[in-house]
Amino acid sequence: xxxxxxxxxxxxxxxxxxxxxxxxxxxxxxxxxxxxxxxxxxxxxxxxxxxxxxxxxxxxxxxxxxxxxxxxxxxxxxxxxxxxxxxxxxxxxxxxxxxxxxxxxxxxxxxxxxxxxxxxxxxxxxxxxxxxxxxxxxxxxxxxxxxxxxxxxxxxxxxxxxxxxxxxxxxxxxxxxxxxxxxxxxxxxxxxxxxxxxxxxxxxxxxxxxxxxxxxxxxxxxxxxxxxxxxxxxxxxxxxxxxxxxxxxxxxxxxxxxxxxxxxxxxxxxx
Amino acid sequence: xxxxxxxxxxxxxxxxxxxxxxxxxxxxxxxxxxxxxxxxxxxxxxxxxxxxxxxxxxxxxxxxxxxxxxxxxxxxxxxxxxxxxxxxxxxxxxxxxxxxxxxxxxxxxxxxxxxxxxxxxxxxxxxxxxxxxxxxxxxxxxxxxxxxxxxxxxxxxxxxxxxxxxxxxxxxxxxxxxxxxxxxxxxxxxxxxxxxxxxxxxxxxxxxxxxxxxxxxxxxxxxxxxxxxxxxxxxxxxxxxxxxxxxxxxxxxxxxxxxxxxxxxxxxxxx
Numbered sequence: 001x002x003x004x005x006x007x008x009x010x011x012x013x014x015x016x017x018x019x020x021x022x023x024x025x026x027x028x029x030x031x032x033x034x035x036x037x038x039x040x041x042x043x044x045x046x047x048x049x050x051x052x053x054x055x056x057x058x059x060x061x062x063x064x065x066x067x068x069x070x071x072x073x074x075x076x077x078x079x080x081x082x083x084x085x086x087x088x089x090x091x092x093x094x095x096x097x098x099x100x101x102x103x104x105x106x107x108x109x110x111x112x113x114x115x116x117x118x119x120x121x122x123x124x125x126x127x128x129x130x131x132x133x134x135x136x137x138x139x140x141x142x143x144x145x146x147x148x149x150x151x152x153x154x155x156x157x158x159x160x161x162x163x164x165x166x167x168x169x170x171x172x173x174x175x176x177x178x179x180x181x182x183x184x185x186x187x188x189x190x191x192x193x194x195x196x197x198x199x200x201x202x203x204x205x206x207x208x209x210x211x212x213x214x215x216x217x218x219x220x221x222x223x224x225x226x227x228x229x230x231x232x233x234x235x236x237x238x239x240x241x242x243x244x245x246x247x248x249x250x251x252x253x254x255x256x257x258x259x260x261x262x263x264x265x266x267x268x269x270x271x
Numbered sequence: 272x273x274x275x276x277x278x279x280x281x282x283x284x285x286x287x288x289x290x291x292x293x294x295x296x297x298x299x300x301x302x303x304x305x306x307x308x309x310x311x312x313x314x315x316x317x318x319x320x321x322x323x324x325x326x327x328x329x330x331x332x333x334x335x336x337x338x339x340x341x342x343x344x345x346x347x348x349x350x351x352x353x354x355x356x357x358x359x360x361x362x363x364x365x366x367x368x369x370x371x372x373x374x375x376x377x378x379x380x381x382x383x384x385x386x387x388x389x390x391x392x393x394x395x396x397x398x399x400x401x402x403x404x405x406x407x408x409x410x411x412x413x414x415x416x417x418x419x420x421x422x423x424x425x426x427x428x429x430x431x432x433x434x435x436x437x438x439x440x441x442x443x444x445x446x447x448x449x450x451x452x453x454x455x456x457x458x459x460x461x462x463x464x465x466x467x468x469x470x471x472x473x474x475x476x477x478x479x480x481x482x483x484x485x486x487x488x489x490x491x492x493x494x495x496x497x498x499x500x501x502x503x504x505x506x507x508x509x510x511x512x513x514x515x516x517x518x519x520x521x522x523x524x525x526x527x528x529x530x531x532x533x534x535x536x537x538x539x540x541x542x
Contacts, residue, residue, distance in 0.1 A: 062516060063483045063537050065336045067379055069356035069363040084367075084374050085340035089515075090482060090539070092340040092377070094365070096355075103355050106363070108338055108379055110482055110537070114514040117542050120472065122439045123510040168393045201391065211361060211381055212334045214485045216518050216537045218511045239394040239522070240489045240530045243385040244360075245333060247487050247533055249520075251510070259511045262518055264535050266334050266381070266487045268361070271388050 008180045009148065010189070014045045016053060022081040024050050028074045032145045037072040039145035040210050041192030045185045047095045047107040050081035052184065057083075058091040059113040060221060061184045065214040066107045066192075073099055089113040114220050125257040128154050131173035131231040149193050150177040150231065158199035168197040168238040179229035182260075184217065187224065190232065190252060191215045191263035197238035197248045198269050206270050211245070213265035219258065227254045244269060279451045280419065281460070285316045287324060293352040295321050299345045303416045308343040310416035311481050312463030316456040318366045318378040321352035323455065328354075329362040330384035331492060332455045336485040337378045337463075344370055360384040385491050396528040399425050402444035402502040420464050421448040421502065429470035439468040439509040450500035453531075455488065458495065461503065461523060462486045462534035468509035468519045469540050477541050482516070484536035494529055501526045515540060 007015075013029035032042040044066040051057055081095040089112055096106040131152050139147035156170030174193060176186055196208045219227075236250035245266055252261040278286075284300035303313040315337040322328055352366040360383055367377040402423050410418035427441030445464060447457055467479045490498075507521035516537055523532040 065379060065483070065485060067355075067363050067381065070358060084338075084377060087341060092338050092374075092483075094377070103363075106355060106365070106379070108336060108377070108483075110338065112482075112516065112539075114516075117513070117515045117540065118473065119513040121511050121513075122468075122472065122508060197393075201393065202389065211383075212336070212363075212379075212485075214336060214483075214535060216535070218513060218516075218518070220514060237393060239533055240392050242388070242390040242392075242489060243491060244388045245383065245385075245489075247489070249533075262510055262520075262535075264485060264487070264533075268383075269388065 008178065010176055010180055010186055013042050014049045014185055016046065016049055016079060018053060022050070022054055024079045025076060026079060027076045028072065030144065031148055033074065034143050034145055037074065040068055040213070041189035042145070043072060043097065043105050044107065044192055044213065045189040047079060047097060047105065048109065048188050049185055050079040050095050051093050051109055051111065054081050057111055058086060059089065059111040061217045062090070062110040062112040063214065063216050064107060064109045064188055065212065066105065067212045068105055068210050070102070070104045072104045077104070121259060123251060123259055125253055126171060126233065126235060128171060128233060134173065148177055150175050152231065156200045158195040159203040165201055168201040170194065170200055170236050172234050173231040174234050175229060175231040181229050182224045182227045182232065184224065187217065187219065187252065187261055188215055191250065191261055194234060194236040194248065194250050196267055197236065198241060198246055201238065201241065208267055208269045211266050211268050213263065215261055215263040217261050219260040223254065223258055223260065227260070230255045232260060279449065281447055281451055281457055284313050285320045285456055287317065287320050287350060289324060293321070293325055295350045296347060297350060298347045299343065301415065302419055304345065305414050305416055308345065311337070311339055311484070312460035313416070314343060314368065314376050315378065315463055315484065316460040318350060318368060318376065319380065319459050320456055321350040321366050322364050322380055322382065325352050328382055329357060330360065330382045332488045333361070333381040333383040334485065334487050335378060335380045335459055336483065337376065338483045339376055339481050341373065341375045343375045392530060394522060394530055396524055397442060397504065397506060399442060399504060405444065419448055421446050423502065427471045429466040430474040436472055439472040441465065441471055441507050443505050444502040445505050446500060446502040452500050453495045453498045453503065455495065458488065458490065458523065458532055459486055462521065462532055465505060465507040465519065465521050467538055468507065469512060469517055472509065472512065479538055479540045482537050482539050484534065486532055486534040488532050490529065490531040494525065494531065498525045498531070503531060
């Protein structure tokens with residue numbers, strides 16, 4: 001666990017320094033490194049943080065689309081956030097991360113003021129064993145960021161069988177490691193922490209990279225606070241692998257059966 | 272059917288005039304009107320068309336995220352398209368539609384050069400009766416755009432029962448009306464032609480509006496050409512309705528069982 005007087009590494013990795021006018025500086029963190037460059041989820045969280053810290057922000061995150069436009073180098077970056085249009089209860093954003101004067105990643109987002117309405121849940125919370133009954137997966141040495149998450153797989157461990165699986169679905173309990181209370185930033189990062197579905201469906205290693213990712217936030221701040229640092233349940237699957245790209249869809253649930261976020265991405269694979 | 276010498280109304284509605292440097296002018300079309308302003312799908316297609324016509328475009332559409340940032344007035348608009356980053360086989364775009372000097376809608380997109388790779392389909396083509404065996408739904412007078420689509424519902428007709436359904440899922444054959452060969456633009460518009468899931472789950476009428484929509488194109492140009500003007504199969508559902516917003520997810524299949532596109536949106540509802 002994190003000593004009470006030290007910042008969590010997630011907060012250090014997503015920390016931005018404001019230069020005013022929606023411009024920020026930040027830096028990659030070695031703990032969230034991936035095989036090449038940083039883990040995409042931490043970049044998405046940093047982009048969202050530029051909105052969260054923006055003095056003109058209206059409401060909480062509703063949607064976030066992140067484009068991983070080019071490789072990101074380890075080290076410093078700038079982020080510029082701009083409210084494109086502000087309505088009474090929604091606000092549309094464009095945010096760009098630059099290194100060496102070139103955009104390496106960018107995002108669009110909607111923030112919104114939520115209010116109570118009619119509600120119903122169409123998705124079904126999976127019938128799963130409690131997190132504490134399942135051993136966490138060991139981190140993967142060549143992908144440092146995997147040590148930043150506790151992942152307890154119920155089904156669909158990536159690369160587990162030597163033969164191809166007939167389903168790309170995974171079901172797992174997951175949370176930050178060390179444990180950290182859930183917020184919009186960590187939820188955004190968690191939505192990109194599902195292993196590429198191709199490693200579940202076809203365990204052979206191939207080069208992959210997320211091209212673009214969209215997350216819808218169903219949770220409000222009160223639901224996130226209620227979740228605290230307890231594990232969330234993730235369910236991910238792909239629909240189609242073809243011509244160098246596949247899609248990936250996931251649900252993130254609270255341990256009490258509230259749907260916190262749904263997320264979709266399109267991923268490049270080499271061959 | 273369209274006379275052979277006349278342009279299809281979809282092509283008129285998405286037609287842009289280039290002013291050079293990625294800047295275009297266009298105009299809404301009354302046939303694609305909605306209750307307030309134009310049908311979102313036709314605006315998304317016009318935004319994508321600015322990329323399709325851009326002289327710097329690399330490859331075909333892979334993903335498209337459209338933000339409906341503000342109400343769009345009937346009449347003229349400008350669209351500005353910009354390649355944010357161009358890689359060897361992918362290109363990331365930002366496109367904005369303005370009226371009266373303000374952004375009313377914007378999109379991000381990825382275009383990509385596709386090549387043959389390992390492939391497999393994880394999603395399952397639904398077991399459905401042939402399109403010709405099902406009567407098309409009559410158009411809805413207060414939403415002109417519905418007359419621009421032939422929709423043959425197998426399940427989940429919006430507002431059909433007087434009582435709430437226990438599922439938001441719809442399954443239907445759909446195509447342009449009059450029939451028109453499928454291409455990336457019309458596929459993008461079709462992905463927004465699923466009725467709001469709240470009208471399936473809770474048939475009471477409430478004001479709604481799509482906030483943001485993401486489409487992943489799985490089809491290449493050859494698959495679209497093979498589809499021609501035959502109906503495609505659509506399947507849509509929502510996962511969660513809460514605090515003024517719901518999500519909506521859909522698959523679009525060729526009549527021969529190829530997954531052409533998957534799409535996701537977040538929708539505002541009033542109460």
